[in-house]
Amino acid sequence: MQIHQSNKNIKSNHTALFIRGKVIFLFVLLYSFTNTYSQEVSKAFDSIVSLPGAYIEKLELYDKLLSSHKEKKDYKFLGNDAHELAKKIFKQDLDKAIYYNQIGLEAKSKVVPIDTCLLKTSYFNVGYYNKRKKAYKLAIEGYKKSLEFPDCRNFDRSSRRNIALSYSAIAEDFVSKEDYFYAAENYEKAIPYIDSTRLVLKINTHLNLGRVYKSLRGEKSGEKALENFFIAESFYDQLPKFKEEDKFGIYYTIAGQYLQNGKELDKASLYYDKALKLVDKVNNTEEIKRFYFNLGYSYKERNYKMAEKYCLKSLKYSDQNDPFRTRIFLGLGETSSLHGFYKESQNYYLKSLSQFLGKTFNNEPQTITKEELQKADNKELLLELFRTQMENWDRMLEKKNDESISQLIIRKAKQSDDLVSIMLRDDLSYNSKLLLRDLLSEVYILALEACYRTNNVEDAFYFIEKNKAILLIGKLKKQRNNVSKDSSTFITKSYFNNPNTIEIIKLKDVSLNENEVVINYIMAERLAGKIPDAYGIFLSDNKQQLFKIKETDKLTDKVKAFRLLLDKPFETENDKQTYFSLGNELFKLLIPKEVQGEISNKKITILGDHVINFIPFESLVPFRDQQQYLIEFNEIAYDYSLTFKKENKIIKTSASNDFLGIAPVDFFGKLISLNESEKEVSLGEDLYSGKILSGSKATIENFKEKAKDYRILHLATHANASDTINPWIAFRNAKLKSSQLDSIKINADLVVLSACNTSLGKLNRGEGVLSLARNFFASGAKTVIPSLWEVNDKATTNITSEFYKNLSNGKSKSEALRKAKLNYLNNNSDAEASPYYWASLIVIGNTSTIKPQFQFSLYIKIGLAIIIVIILFFTLKRFLK
Structure with missing residues (x-):
């Protein structure tokens, strides 16, 4: 739960100082606009001024005068007259003022020699007019441009202050939208432009920045919140007529942050205590209200009374009617629940809900x-209320299994x-959406426990599918920012671009063959930082089974240990025995006993999640004593999900050619050569007519140009999806970043990524595994064959060769790869x-x-x-003759 502090304004005894500064600034600005900034205008301009009528009514005459100056290339008077006209009309029409000021600015830049002070004035006015219009980004650009010229008439101090105020205004707008990431970014940009003497502005900005970081809830953002609160506190002592009670607000703000961080609670x-000693001297009821709430919340776990x-x-x-009451009742509800007073907790939650929706709820x-x-205000807090209600009911379920309570949680x-x-x-x-998805994942996992207790497979299926779709929300905006202006490059693959608009597939609409089963997993924390819970749904043509994976801490540890064993060959008999033992333990954890008998000799589709994505199920061991793989x-x-599977099936690809192989072999920088890679891609080209880009031809530019024209793309190269900043794939001349990949249109039925760990990546809470494979799907691929670890060059060549033979003979992709792997196993030992x-x-x-469209190379060979x-x-x- 977020603990919000005092309002943005500092105590009333600082108001006089703030107003005095504003009056001085406005006086200087008014003086400058009427006197100091006056520029030499033409006699014709003065003549039009002397004519009867308002300036705005004589624009036609001014336009003719400016056109005359332009025809004569009299840039001095064109610049000065346009500038002066803008000053005359800005109170009546800001847009026209901005227009004429721009004409003046462009003209002044052509005067020889350039008068930098006049240019600085015009750029300052770009900032001033746009700030009045609340076009803050344009205002900042104008003020920053003004700062590039030597200071005259004390412009720099005003420019810097207005840049800070503009950034702060942008930040405040993001705060109102509860978009705290962008808010923090803009407050950070404001701070360097605040003059050291502007103490009130400095204090307010650091306080606001601290509150924004506080709202982000993360460990690092919590530390940044404290850092800014302490900076704000350090400026208080420098304020005129400073009194100790002036620090009341900052004291309990710092205390609340220590509490939220969960560290050094003694400092909280x-x-x-410091704030409590001052409360009787404070006259601001708003601050007293928030202080008492935060003080009470600090006791929520340790002392109910x-x-x-x-x-x-x-x-x-x-x-x-105070909206803050929603937060107070929510805090009381959470406190009651933590101490086992579940009914009292629900009553407080209902009071909070009543306050939110403006109607009374007794039940x-x-x-x-x-x-x-x-219509509800502060929707993020309302979501927090819903989640804490579910937590309260979940605690009740732990005491007594009651189906009616489970139904409340699901609803x-x-x-x-x-x-x-x-x-x-x-x-x-994008990051603010991640924060919401983070909260919603907690909601879904609580709901899944209720579904598990009532064997409600239908709702459980929906929550799992929706959770997987919601992990991808926000990708569209990120991709759109990276694509070119050519509309043909925009991505149309709907599931990955805007999954929130996708209709989640219903359980009743899932149709499976008798030789096919699906296992759909979900892992998520009930609370940030806690051990995740894990559930799964097993589906076949005649069975639907919801199951829970217990002891997920052991599951996570075993997955990590298993990955370490997979990352290297067996060296000793002990290595082998350890592997088969752990592989069997994982098999039994991930595929429970009640469904193990249902998978025999069937095709299994795995819809993984969290750390489950890090292991290939093919390598699990179903029978410990037989030492055989699944x-x-x-x-x-x-x-990714059955909803994605349905959407993916609908999409039609339009590539005209069969096969494009990419094998740089040698690379820029320190990447080692892959000598087998050219041979690897040639095996596919032998069976599917197409093209190979090897050596110097394997460039990013060639890939971008040709990728859309081929049904099969095979990249035998280096890659790293674990790069936490921007995963990449290496070409001959450079690395292609995942953000760039989003802008490339792909029509491929199949992308083979024969490179290092292209299916793995950073595991983001609330987002899942960020992998290069997913980027290729977002770009239009129907199927991706990635790698889970650094592949062996020679073995991969062997397997992909067999894969293409099987595929060209009409086998499905999964069957073709399975037979290729079995062939390798049968021909290798130890x-x-x-x-x-x-x-x-x-x-x-x-x-x-x-199937190959036309095996051109094969026919050439036969012909030869x-x-x-x-x-x-x-x-x-x-x-013989």
Whole structure:
């Protein structure tokens, strides 16, 4: 829960200082606009001024005069007259003032010699006019341009102050939209432009920046919040007529941040005590109200009576219509729940909900309409209320399994789902959307526990599918910022671009063949920083089973240990024994006993999540004593979700050619050569007519130009999806970043990424695994075969060769890869048979067949063979004669 502090203004005894500064600034500005900044205008301009009528009514005459100056190339008077005209009319028409000021600015830049002071004045006015118009970004550009010229008439100090105020205004707008990432960014930009003497502005800006970081809830942002609060505190002592009670607000703000950070709680108590000693000297009821609430909230886990006492004191300082009461009741509800008073907690939550929606609830409402959710203020806090309500009910379930309580949780999760859908329509930053998805993941995982207790497979399926779709929301905006202006490069693949608009597939619409099963996993934390819970749904043509993976801390540890074993070949018999033991333990954890008998000899589609994405199921061990891999019993494919699977199936590709192989072989910088890579891609080109870009031809530019024209793209190169800043794929001349990949249009039925860990990446809470494979899907690919670790060059060449043979003979992609891996296993033993060599490549997405359109190279070879036979025949015939 967010703990909000005092309002933005500092105590009333600082107001006089602030007003005095404003009066001085306005006086200087007025003087400058009427006297100091006056520029020499033409006599014709003065003549028009002397004519009767307002300036705005004589624009036609001024326009003719300016046109005359322009025709004569009299840039001095064109600049001065246009500038002066803008000054005369800006109060009546800002847009026209900006227009004429721009004419003057362009003309002044052509005067020889340039008068830098006059140019500086015009740029300053660009800032001034746009700031009045609240076009703050344009205002900042004007003021910054003004700063590039030598100071005259004390412009620089005013420019810098106005830049700071403009950035702060932008930040405040983002705060009003609850978009705290962009707000923080703009407050940060404001700070360097604040003059050291402007103490009130400095204090306010650092306080506001601290509050924004506080709202972001992360560990690093919490530390930054404290840093800014301490900076603000350090300036208080320098204020004229400073009194100790002036620090009341900052004391409890710092205390609240220590509390929220969850570290050094003794310091939180220290600052609360400092504030408590000053409360009787403070006349600001708004601040007293917030202080008592935050003080009460500080006791929520350790002392129920103290927490309740101070929160109720806070209520006394708020009237019935005060929006802050929603937060107070929410705090009381959370405190009651933590101490086992579940009914009291629910009553407080209902009071908070009543305050939010403007109607009284004595019992939990059966429905909350989307219209009611839309009208609610502070929707993020409302989502927090929904989540904490669900937590309260979840605690009740731990005491007593009650189906009616489970139904309450499921219904509240659906209301949360509606609320977030409304919130995501706003133009929030990518990171702010991540914050919402983070909260919603907590909601879904609480709902899944309720579904598990009631064996509600249908709703559980929806929550899992929706969670996976919502992980991708925000990608569209990020991609749009990276694409070129050519509309043909814009991505149309709807699921990855705007999954919030996609209709989630219903469980009843899932159709599976009798030889096919699906296992859909979800892992998420109930609270940030806690051990994630994990659930799965098993689906076949005649069975639907919801299951829970218990002891997920062990699951996470075992996945990490298993990955370490996969990252290298077996060296000793002990290595082998350790592997098969751990592989069997993971198999039993991930595929529970009640469904193990259902998967025999069937194709399994895995819809992974979280750390489950880090391992290939082919390498799991179903029977400990047999030392056999799951791939020997099952064909296995992977996908993101069944909703994505449905959308992916609909998409038609339009590439005209079959195969494009990319093999740089040698690379720029320190990347090692891949000597087998050219041979690897040539195996595909032998069976599918196409083109190979190897050596110096394997450039980023050539890939961008040709990628859209081929059904199969095979990249045998280096890559790194674990780069936390921007994952990349290496070409001969440079690295292609994932952000650039988003702008490339791909029509491929299949992309083979024979490179290092292209399916792995940074695991972001609330977002899933950020992988290069996902970037290719976002660009238009139907299927991607990535690698889960650094591949072995020689083994990969062997497997991909067999894969293309199988694929060209009509096998599905997953079947073709499985047979290629089994062929490798059958022809290798001991260390060479380690999963390290064969298990890295997996099939994600559509597994349909890809038959060669026309095996041109094969027919050439056959033709050449026939010609050679004919030549040999006639040569031998002549020789025999």
